[in-house]
Amino acid sequence: MSVNYNVLGLIFASMHDGYVSELTKQRTMGSIPFGGRYRLIDFPLSNFVNSGVTEVGVITKSNYGSLLDHLGSGRDWDLSRKKGGLHLLPPYSQTGGIYKGRLDALSNIWSFVEHSNAKYVILSNADVVTTIDFNPVLQQHMDTEADITLIYSKGMFDSDKNNCATILDFDSENTLSGVLVDPQMAGECSQWLDMLIISKEFLKKIVSEAASRNQYSFTREILQGKNNEYRIMGYEHKGLFMRIDSIQSYYTANQMLLDSEKRNALFKKSMPVYTKIGDNGPVKYGLESDISNSLIADGCVIEGTVENSILFRGVTVGKGTVVRDCVLLQGTKVGANCTLSSIITDKNVEISDEKVLTGSETYPLYIGKNGKI
Amino acid sequence: MYTKKKCVAMLLAGGQGSRLYALTKNVAKPAVPYGGKYRLIDFPLSNCTNSGIDTVGVLTQYQPLVLNEYIGNGQPWDLDKMNGGVHVLPPYETQTGASWYEGTANAIYQNMRFIERYDPEYVVVLGGDHIYKMDYSKMVDFHVANNADCTISVIDVPKAEASRFGIMICDEKNQVTDFVEKPKEPKSTLASMGIYVFTWEKLRKYLIENEEEANAKRERGEAWSKDFGKDIITSMLRDGQRLFAYEFEGYWKDVGTLDSLWEANMDLLSPSVPLDLYDPSWKIYSRSSYMPPQYIGENANIENSMIAEGSTVDGTVDFSILFSGVTIEEGATVNYSIVMPGTVIKSGAVVEYSIVGSDCVIESGAKIGKSPEQVANRDDWGIAVVGHNVTVSENKSVEPKQIIGENI
Numbered sequence: 156m157s158v159n160y161n162v163l164g165l166i167f168a169s170m171h172d173g174y175v176s177e178l179t180k181q182r183t184m185g186s187i188p189f190g191g192r193y194r195l196i197d198f199p200l201s202n203f204v205n206s207g208v209t210e211v212g213v214i215t216k217s218n219y220g221s222l223l224d225h226l227g228s229g230r231d232w233d234l235s236r237k238k239g240g241l242h243l244l245p246p247y248s249q250t251g252g253i254y255k256g257r258l259d260a261l262s263n264i265w266s267f268v269e270h271s272n273a274k275y276v277i278l279s280n281a282d283v284v285t286t287i288d289f290n291p292v293l294q295q296h297m298d299t300e301a302d303i304t305l306i307y308s309k310g311m312f313d314s315d316k317n318n319c320a321t322i323l324d325f326d327s328e329n330t331l332s333g334v335l336v337d338p339q340m341a342g343e344c345s346q347w348l349d350m351l352i353i354s355k356e357f358l359k360k361i362v363s364e365a366a367s368r369n370q371y372s373f374t375r376e377i378l379q380g381k382n383n384e385y386r387i388m389g390y391e392h393k394g395l396f397m398r399i400d401s402i403q404s405y406y407t408a409n410q411m412l413l414d415s416e417k418r419n420a421l422f423k424k425s426m427p428v429y430t431k432i433g434d435n436g437p438v439k440y441g442l443e444s445d446i447s448n449s450l451i452a453d454g455c456v457i458e459g460t461v462e463n464s465i466l467f468r469g470v471t472v473g474k475g476t477v478v479r480d481c482v483l484l485q486g487t488k489v490g491a492n493c494t495l496s497s498i499i500t501d502k503n504v505e506i507s508d509e510k511v512l513t514g515s516e517t518y519p520l521y522i523g524k525n526g527k528i
Numbered sequence: 529m530y531t532k533k534k535c536v537a538m539l540l541a542g543g544q545g546s547r548l549y550a551l552t553k554n555v556a557k558p559a560v561p562y563g564g565k566y567r568l569i570d571f572p573l574s575n576c577t578n579s580g581i582d583t584v585g586v587l588t589q590y591q592p593l594v595l596n597e598y599i600g601n602g603q604p605w606d607l608d609k610m611n612g613g614v615h616v617l618p619p620y621e622t623q624t625g626a627s628w629y630e631g632t633a634n635a636i637y638q639n640m641r642f643i644e645r646y647d648p649e650y651v652v653v654l655g656g657d658h659i660y661k662m663d664y665s666k667m668v669d670f671h672v673a674n675n676a677d678c679t680i681s682v683i684d685v686p687k688a689e690a691s692r693f694g695i696m697i698c699d700e701k702n703q704v705t706d707f708v709e710k711p712k713e714p715k716s717t718l719a720s721m722g723i724y725v726f727t728w729e730k731l732r733k734y735l736i737e738n739e740e741e742a743n744a745k746r747e748r749g750e751a752w753s754k755d756f757g758k759d760i761i762t763s764m765l766r767d768g769q770r771l772f773a774y775e776f777e778g779y780w781k782d783v784g785t786l787d788s789l790w791e792a793n794m795d796l797l798s799p800s801v802p803l804d805l806y807d808p809s810w811k812i813y814s815r816s817s818y819m820p821p822q823y824i825g826e827n828a829n830i831e832n833s834m835i836a837e838g839s840t841v842d843g844t845v846d847f848s849i850l851f852s853g854v855t856i857e858e859g860a861t862v863n864y865s866i867v868m869p870g871t872v873i874k875s876g877a878v879v880e881y882s883i884v885g886s887d888c889v890i891e892s893g894a895k896i897g898k899s900p901e902q903v904a905n906r907d908d909w910g911i912a913v914v915g916h917n918v919t920v921s922e923n924k925s926v927e928p929k930q931i932i933g934e935n936i
Contacts, residue, residue: 437564
């Protein structure tokens with residue numbers, strides 16, 4: 156893909172942090188580890204890069220130390236550029252305190268957007284994992300002369316299990332006719348992927364109007380409030396998407412990658428997912444190792460049994476240990492003769508020999524960062 | 529404006545590696561894959577970075593495309609520097625004509641201008657085909673402490689193998705008194721590792737002398753050479769310069785042949801071999817492939833193996849090394865083998881005691897190699913080799929010792 160200087164990418168890296176409070180205790184949404192070797196922000200960043208968008212701003216809110224560490228200069232995404240490149244936009248609010256919603260956040264970083272030569276802006280969150288090419292969306296946005304194009308996918312929604320979903324309704328012309336936030340319902344519906352395309356000019360108008368009225372919520376003020384006034388269109392993304400809106404959905408989303416079809420839908424040869432390089436050695440399997448249906452990242456050393464699990468970089472599993480239905484984040488050390496089932500361990504957890512830990516698939520047991528058992 | 533560097537490294541990567549046959553048909557030897565996610569050149573380059581040497585010239589001339597692309601701006605090894613960094617140095621044309629590198633000494637001679645930009649005190653000369661982890665800065669310290677003109681890194685080899693190497697004969701203070709290339713009856717077991725530290729001023733003088741001498745011989749129709757071991761070291765010894773042997777302790781393996789390449793990979797699976805690729809204080813860096821983690825399927829059976837990212841394994845893998853993006857289908861068997869990046873081994877295929885190059889397809893029912901026990905006459909046994917981008921059709925076999933570079 157050649158470079159498209161006409162588009163600016165913006166990522167809200169801290170949106171919906173509160174729904175996965177366990178994982179965001181010492182980090183923000185964008186830096187939550189995912190899929191063995193990634194952080195959530197790798198997906199929107201790679202989507203931008205693979206679509207030719209090489210000017211990207213990352214809007215942070217709090218706990219963003221680990222995010223800064225992960226992103227560095229943006230080199231691993233090929234975003235360490237003179238023209239465009241990666242820009243980190245830490246929180247700052249004109250109204251005092253940290254910004255409240257998308258419009259407030261955009262108002263605070265407006266000078267960055269203003270400075271860009273891009274004609275269009277694509278907004279994305281970090282809590283929706285998907286692989287998408289933005290070029291067809293941009294094309295549709297221009298063809299339909301929309302003010303805003305929302306990217307959505309059809310998928311199952313259950314208000315008992317899901318949080319922070321925005322359900323969209325479109326009329327026969329594909330223009331937005333209804334917007335519900337977390338409605339009490341269950342079933343298949345069009346869910347907003349929290350991604351949209353808008354012209355810089357139009358974004359400037361709505362951001363400055365919102366600022367003058369002290370409004371901050373994009374969903375409430377624009378999608379629900381100006382639904383009839385603005386030309387808001389939908390673009391259906393047909394690929395796989397996963398929304399990380401609870402520790403359970405985090406667990407399920409990781410587990411989903413054990414399905415080859417889903418894995419191939421997320422990791423396409425033509426759209427590689429970039430991430431920070433760790434320079435770990437290959438995975439080493441010992442003489443008595445027994446592995447089945449698992450996703451294993453570089454740097455792991457496995458002497459025991461691993462089933463239906465996701466092992467992040469540098470995990471070690473001792474002899475005689477059985478790891479079943481687990482998600483073990485980077486640097487987890489499991490000793491010998493342990494039995495772990497349905498466990499999520501955060502970074503650098505150490506589990507000593509002979510321990511038995513059991514969670515349930517619907518309610519996995521979470522062990523916090525650096526925990527020692 | 530170039531700032532002065534204490535040390536500049538020159539990496540000799542021009543070798544054709546003809547003894548690696550099918551694996552170096554389109555690839556320079558230092559770019560040959562090793563150890564699941566590395567290429568041979570990752571070892572000297574990572575050693576340079578870890579030793580604090582940030583200026584490296586890489587001398588290439590054979591099949592440079594893959595190697596140049598791989599080295600790029602040197603970023604994976606932290607060698608993308610404002611001042612210094614890694615530079616690929618191919619032969620070039622001047623007003624007096626063009627010339628290929630005519631030996632290792634000549635390759636450095638032709639790039640003296642590169643070295644002089646940094647005005648170094650010392651020049652470290654390295655090869656691109658050895659597997660080892662070494663702190664070159666300790667060797668430079670040793671060189672300085674001995675007030676040496678040249679220091680040669682040596683390793684103690686078993687007496688039976690000594691005649692395969694360049695052997696150094698030293699006094700009790702490690703000063704080299706004699707040097708013999710591949711002696712029939714070795715007087716010592718200290719083998720040269722092809723790693724040299726020179727005081728630049730001295731090396732410069734000997735490079736120029738060797739060049740003039742060799743050219744004069746060529747004009748007279750006599751035998752001539754422009755080689756480090758053969759010419760530079762020998763001349764320095766003859767002139768009574770201070771040459772010292774720096775004894776290296778640790779894992780060091782020459783991977784000049786297919787057998788030694790296979791062995792060096794197998795060494796990684798042996799708990800008694802002291803080559804740790806997981807030591808965070810001395811990482812071996814490589815250019816990454818941006819692939820997802822490896823997926824191990826329901827039917828997989830993996831023992832004592834190393835597997836790199838992006839691979840999918842649903843068959844049996846024993847005592848083997850799989851590189852990134854390799855697929856082992858259900859019902860396929862891989863034993864005591866090395867499978868390079870992107871290769872697919874289909875259901876029912878058996879690969880034993882083999883090296884399979886990158887982007888190959890081994891169709892179902894194909895048999896590559898055999899174990900030594902399966903061969904009646906032990907002399908007929910050896911590893912089987914499939915070159916890069918080769919398809920082995922259904923039910924075809926590649927016998928032990930056989931090397932194929934074309935589809936069968």
